[in-house]
Amino acid sequence: MKKVIYSEQAPPAIGPYSQAILAGNTLYVSGQIALDIAPLNDVAAETKKVLENLGHILAAAEMNYENVVKASIFLKNMDDFATVNEVYGSFFTTNPPARETVQVAKLPRDVNVEISVIAVK
Template sequence: MSKQIIFSEKAPAAIGPYSQAVLAGNTLYVSGQIALDLAPLGDIEAETKKIMENLGHILAEAGMDYTHVVKASIFLKSMDDFGTVNTVYGSFFIENPPARETVQVGKLPKDVNVEISVIAVK
């Protein structure tokens, strides 16, 4: 099986030794995205929207869109933000949303409030 590294200049570059996304066969694994390109941080609605837009840029680079997403993982600094994140996230998946889990974590990179990763299939 071959793998192809996917990179979109419209989304933030990786901040460590990982790729924005890897296409293996027909499956795209998108690394967790944070709102690196949003300053100041703190507005959970703005962070979530920016992350979802960045995920869209990466999906597009692989010739996909949100309809191809089959699984999402959401990591929250505070579960108190669940409702807001859920509303913004849901606006990108109008029909047939993907499988998903949402968990609260102790800390996220760059002290952001939310991180989201997805798996998409073409």
């Protein structure tokens, strides 16, 4: 059984997908971007907003950052890794999840960072 999870506090999906899907006790959160801030010239602010959006979606599933077991970070420029890592670390202060960080050629809406997570109750 799967259940669509949606938070009005996070930006709506920009395509044919759900913000998140709860399957059993596992939550799969689609990649989030900072649609709701502009201009996109401050990677720290953009990363903070992305993580806040993820938090809203987690809360809609009655979870929080401590439930996250896996994160995937996609960067437009790997030179932003240290900045993104610092902001990310402020949200995952104890027992951080497994993760990967990769540089990609382009992200939706020309953002600098996109993050998706998997969480478990």
